[in-house]
Amino acid sequence: MRRLLVALAASALLAAGCASDLPPTGASAPPDSGTSAAPAETSAPASAGTGEQSEFFVQADYDAQLAMRTQTAEGPADKPWEQAIAPQMVDTAKYKKDGPYHLCFSNAAVNNPWRQVGWTTMQEEVALHKEIKEFTALDAEGKDDKQISDIAELQAKGCDALIISPNTTATLTPAVSGACPAVPVIVFDRGVETDCPVTFIKPIGGYAFGADGAEFLIEKVPAGGKVLALRILPGVDVLENRWAAAKVAFDKSQLEVVGVEFTDGDAAKTKSIVSDYIARHGKIDGVWMDAGATAVAAIEAFEDAGAPVPAFVGEDQQDFLQKWKDGNLTAVAPTYPTYQWRTPIIAALKILKGEEVPKQWNLPQPKITQESLGTYLQPDMPLLHYALCGCESMPGFPGKWGGK
Amino acid sequence: MKRAIPIFLVLAGLLVAIAVANPYFLEPAGFLGFLKRVAPLAILAAGQYFVIVSGEFDLSVGSLVTVEVVVAARLIDGDEAMTWPVLALLIVIGLLVGLVNGLVTTKLRVPSFITTLGAMLILSGAVFLWTGGAPRGALSQGFRVFGREGVWAVLILLVAVTAAVLLMRADFGRTLIAAGDNERAARLSGVRVDRVRVFAFMLSGLSAAVAGILLGGFAGVSAQVGQSLEFQAITAVVLGGVVLGGGRGHVVAAIAGAFTLEALFTLLNLHGISGALEYAVQGVIIIAAVAAGGLRLPALRLSPSKV
Numbered sequence: 278m279r280r281l282l283v284a285l286a287a288s289a290l291l292a293a294g295c296a297s298d299l300p301p302t303g304a305s306a307p308p309d310s311g312t313s314a315a316p317a318e319t320s321a322p323a324s325a326g327t328g329e330q331s332e333f334f335v336q337a338d339y340d341a342q343l344a345m346r347t348q349t350a351e352g353p354a355d356k357p358w359e360q361a362i363a364p365q366m367v368d369t370a371k372y373k374k375d376g377p378y379h380l381c382f383s384n385a386a387v388n389n390p391w392r393q394v395g396w397t398t399m400q401e402e403v404a405l406h407k408e409i410k411e412f413t414a415l416d417a418e419g420k421d422d423k424q425i426s427d428i429a430e431l432q433a434k435g436c437d438a439l440i441i442s443p444n445t446t447a448t449l450t451p452a453v454s455g456a457c458p459a460v461p462v463i464v465f466d467r468g469v470e471t472d473c474p475v476t477f478i479k480p481i482g483g484y485a486f487g488a489d490g491a492e493f494l495i496e497k498v499p500a501g502g503k504v505l506a507l508r509i510l511p512g513v514d515v516l517e518n519r520w521a522a523a524k525v526a527f528d529k530s531q532l533e534v535v536g537v538e539f540t541d542g543d544a545a546k547t548k549s550i551v552s553d554y555i556a557r558h559g560k561i562d563g564v565w566m567d568a569g570a571t572a573v574a575a576i577e578a579f580e581d582a583g584a585p586v587p588a589f590v591g592e593d594q595q596d597f598l599q600k601w602k603d604g605n606l607t608a609v610a611p612t613y614p615t616y617q618w619r620t621p622i623i624a625a626l627k628i629l630k631g632e633e634v635p636k637q638w639n640l641p642q643p644k645i646t647q648e649s650l651g652t653y654l655q656p657d658m659p660l661l662h663y664a665l666c667g668c669e670s671m672p673g674f675p676g677k678w679g680g681k
Numbered sequence: 682m683k684r685a686i687p688i689f690l691v692l693a694g695l696l697v698a699i700a701v702a703n704p705y706f707l708e709p710a711g712f713l714g715f716l717k718r719v720a721p722l723a724i725l726a727a728g729q730y731f732v733i734v735s736g737e738f739d740l741s742v743g744s745l746v747t748v749e750v751v752v753a754a755r756l757i758d759g760d761e762a763m764t765w766p767v768l769a770l771l772i773v774i775g776l777l778v779g780l781v782n783g784l785v786t787t788k789l790r791v792p793s794f795i796t797t798l799g800a801m802l803i804l805s806g807a808v809f810l811w812t813g814g815a816p817r818g819a820l821s822q823g824f825r826v827f828g829r830e831g832v833w834a835v836l837i838l839l840v841a842v843t844a845a846v847l848l849m850r851a852d853f854g855r856t857l858i859a860a861g862d863n864e865r866a867a868r869l870s871g872v873r874v875d876r877v878r879v880f881a882f883m884l885s886g887l888s889a890a891v892a893g894i895l896l897g898g899f900a901g902v903s904a905q906v907g908q909s910l911e912f913q914a915i916t917a918v919v920l921g922g923v924v925l926g927g928g929r930g931h932v933v934a935a936i937a938g939a940f941t942l943e944a945l946f947t948l949l950n951l952h953g954i955s956g957a958l959e960y961a962v963q964g965v966i967i968i969a970a971v972a973a974g975g976l977r978l979p980a981l982r983l984s985p986s987k988v
Contacts, residue, residue: 388809388904541905543900543903543905543906543908544900544901544902544906545896545899545900545903548899549718549950550950552714552718553947553950553951556703556705556711556714557703557705557951574900574901577829577900577901581714581829582710582714583710596819659817659819660759660819661816661817661902679817
């Protein structure tokens with residue numbers, strides 16, 4: 278409580294020092310996310326309970342992502358991993374060469390179910406293409422230093438194209454810049470602070486994800502309702518963006534955010550925190566989460582307390598979708614689709630064949646709603662499987678993903 | 682038991698503070714919820730107590746808890762029929778890891794700090810290799826009942842506490858304390874020091890298995906479930922006035938230490954202070970408790986009646 282008061286007091290002081298404490302009107306934010314917390318943006322109404330705006334918040338990116346949600350993607354509608362929103366094509370003729378090809382991949386980690394599903398999907402995508410004679414992948418096990426040496430090692434292996442899924446944004450930037458002159462580089466998932474890669478592949482992004490969930494709660498929870506926000510951990514750009522967008526939405530709403538807590542992505546901790554909030558507030562009307570992995574644990578906290586499960590924001594993991602259907606919940610699942618792991622392979626082959634690719638390849642990022650729940654719930658798949666793998670028509674499905 | 686009085690006073694104070702901040706705590710459901718949350722740590726603290734009072738450490742329990750939960754999920758994979766065989770297997774795994782820790786420490790004369798640190802790394806590495814970093818499979822409802830339903834968790838806690846107290850009252854308890862107090866004297870008076878220590882490690886492994894069953898039941902599969910539990914267990918034991926290095930302290934006080942630690946976390950949480958601060962609080966407690974113990978010892982020596 279004291280910390281919050283201090284934070285509020287500090288932001289009030291900062292805001293008082295500025296000409297105006299009106300909410301930012303867009304396009305005025307500095308393009309560099311790392312410089313400052315832009316005090317004028319931190320002056321949330323005290324009643325919202327959402328604290329200060331993240332220093333990772335960039336107004337222009339936020340506006341762009343929210344706009345992309347309603348834009349139509351170009352490309353085949355039944356293959357969203359080949360689609361792109363508002364693509365700016367770049368010429369790749371200088372990379373053109375004859376096959377067969379040797380593709381290389383520096384992977385940040387395979388340390389969570391999302392990355393496991395994605396990694397399986399990527400390997401199956403490779404198997405689809407006869408012109409790939411060799412696929413070399415190194416797993417950095419979540420360590421920046423290992424990934425830096427992995428990238429150096431891969432450059433010595435005669436790769437025709439190098440795919441990188443960076444572990445962290447800032448630290449990996451020099452390594453990626455170093456690889457660019459030697460080989461066509463494709464970056465996906467998390468970004469880097471250089472535009473030297475031929476293409477950067479990602480779903481729309483964290484702001485859209487966070488806003489999808491928050492807007493759902495604002496629509497479903499009556500005015501004055503209490504919302505609990507659960508975040509994994511601070512300081513990771515994609516997660517900061519999700520919360521930043523949710524905060525903007527909550528600040529404009531009539532909802533009261535009674536708490537913003539960090540769960541470390543741990544199910545037991547999540548359940549304890551939610552139980553404490555139920556005990557303290559008697560009733561929670563909505564739960565917003567920046568990732569769905571512990572959504573089921575949070576739902577169980579309500580079940581075990583004998584309280585009705587409120588409106589919930591989860592993700593496209595099967596355990597949550599199953600719970601949603603069984604409990605007939607009011608829920609939504611924003612997604613960060615694992616089908617994005619197919620795209621880098623497709624992009625690499627396009628580049629090596631001299632076909633143009635989008636400079637920034639924005640993949641569609643659908644959300645699962647009550648209407649589409651039936652399509653994505655797959656009872657024969659493992660509980661930790663992510664529904665948006667785009668892998669259902671691949672030859673290894675469902676066995677390779679652990680399904681029956 | 683006299684050493685243990687302060688911890689009960691602190692615990693009582695914390696419980697009152699929680700009740701003031703959150704009256705729901707006094708209702709049966711609220712208190713049951715608290716007991717359910719304490720149970721795994723209390724059982725781990727009891728297991729850790731046996732090892733510490735015999736003069737050793739067990740740093741492997743946290744990783745062992747993770748191993749138990751991850752193995753259970755992978756083998757059960759949602760199949761109710763597998764519940765009981767897997768539960769039995771988990772107990773065996775716990776005892777086995779304890780046995781290995783004990784044998785390496787006593788027979789190979791590797792200090793237990795190193796033995797169990799090694800075991801911790803081996804176990805977490807093995808889990809990572811086997812799962813690729815993220816757990817697979819699912820626990821059955823039959824398995825989860827123990828950790829989810831407060832009554833079961835409390836029942837298991839009661840059985841564990843009773844068993845621990847009875848063990849310490851039996852010959853085993855006396856020889857264990859003797860081994861921790863003065864190993865040489867214990868050996869000379871015919872205590873099989875190695876055997877009681879191995880047994881202590883096995884009890885610690887068993888406690889990790891039971892804690893794993895409760896924690897897996899509480900919140901489901903997670904690869905982080907056991908993270909830093911070894912330090913929480915050691916903090917709890919030290920908080921209970923048990924002397925690191927062995928020979929002094931009561932098992933009930935160690936369990937009270939676990940209650941106190943969890944009560945403190947609950948109180949911090951109720952006041953909206955949580956997250957990283959939990960580690961800091963633990964750090965302060967562990968240093969302060971050992972420092973307080975160190976200050977008390979010379980004072981005792983000064984009093985002539987004690988010599």
